[in-house]
Amino acid sequence: MEKKISSAVIKRLPRYYRYLSELLEGGTERISSQELSQKMNVTASQIRQDFNNFGGFGQQGYGYNVAVLREEIGKILGLDQSYQVIIIGAGNLGQALANYAGFEKRGFLVSAIFDINPDKVGNMAGKVEVLDMKDLESYVASHQVDIAALTLPKAKAPEVAADLVKMGVRAFWNFAATDLNLPDNIPVENVHLAESLMRLSYNIVNVSQDS
Amino acid sequence: MEKKISSAVIKRLPRYYRYLSELLEGGTERISSQELSQKMNVTASQIRQDFNNFGGFGQQGYGYNVAVLREEIGKILGLDQSYQVIIIGAGNLGQALANYAGFEKRGFLVSAIFDINPDKVGNMAGKVEVLDMKDLESYVASHQVDIAALTLPKAKAPEVAADLVKMGVRAFWNFAATDLNLPDNIPVENVHLAESLMRLSYNIVNVSQDS
């Protein structure tokens, strides 16, 4: 890595990827930062600055080739690789994630789902069987696991995450309503649904009626 | 509204609320910006600046009363009210949301879930029955609906959302992988799981190994 890319830029990359994917599906071959900025409701200047963090994928007088740009952003996002995912917690959300086919399309492969409740162990969640938490350590020791999705109660989440780090899990997709406090080199993506809802209610109360 | 609060501040409020809730449960009566900053891994200066956007809830030489501060932030976030929620799309995610008890605790009440698939209509999802999309308009006309959670396929989402706005729905919790493009006075909270996963894979590829 030459220079550190700001997290503001990283946060925008998946949205670029989504728009470029749709443009490609729609048969658009090339696009200028100007056109893209109108579709996405951002400034053309920001688009060019963002892409230039990675060297610039355009051509003066022409714009950007949609397929090439999408491919490059995909690589930057690591979408040219696949990732083995386990899910910890076979509650409603855990099962919904296990069943969600959209992840496989992008190379995120759910290989197992774990639960502490003996009544759930042995059931099917999507294509995978619910395994017993007792077998977590031996499972991780004998299978490649890149990402653990945490859909277990918040009280247990930090401890289980710390254990999983020791076992060699590299990254966490955290749905538990707590911070994990893991070492800096372990990426964590938090999906705090309760916080998202609070921002929504804030905007209902404070924004929507005064316009 | 006197002056516009920046969205950077708003994004942080739910996390403050979570930490204060935990402190309160743990029996902590007062806390200084210094102590809170250490727990939350932010600067004390930022904490004081953030709270002062709303007038300042502390006392010099003492700090902040945890119960009072939590209550005030709760009010700012609109958590002193309750919200009627409908869910559009009874797939895995829609059903998981319908079953998630955590929302009721904060005043978000799921009153109905809708699906276009006749095989699903009539089934139970959590405590509510799955209703037919055909009956959506009459339902919204005869019930208070503050928030629609969108867990339907992205192709249909913008159109359904626009229709719901016409029917009087005030806000959207959008899980569909698309932008809704609604009027400015309609708050939307996007939960784009695919984008969240891409940020995670970015960090796996670009951050985790070089430390």
Next chain:
DNA sequence: TAGATTGTTAATCGATTAACAATC
């Protein structure tokens, strides 16, 4: 070539941090 549009520098804007006077 002329026109279009990028890549990139410079200017502006906003958010974060530091510092300290006010005050409990």
Next chain:
DNA sequence: TAGATTGTTAATCGATTAACAATC
């Protein structure tokens, strides 16, 4: 009162936007 800690102003830092020369 003395000590602690906020509220708030000023300084710094970073991100966004504007502008334009480079170049396809």
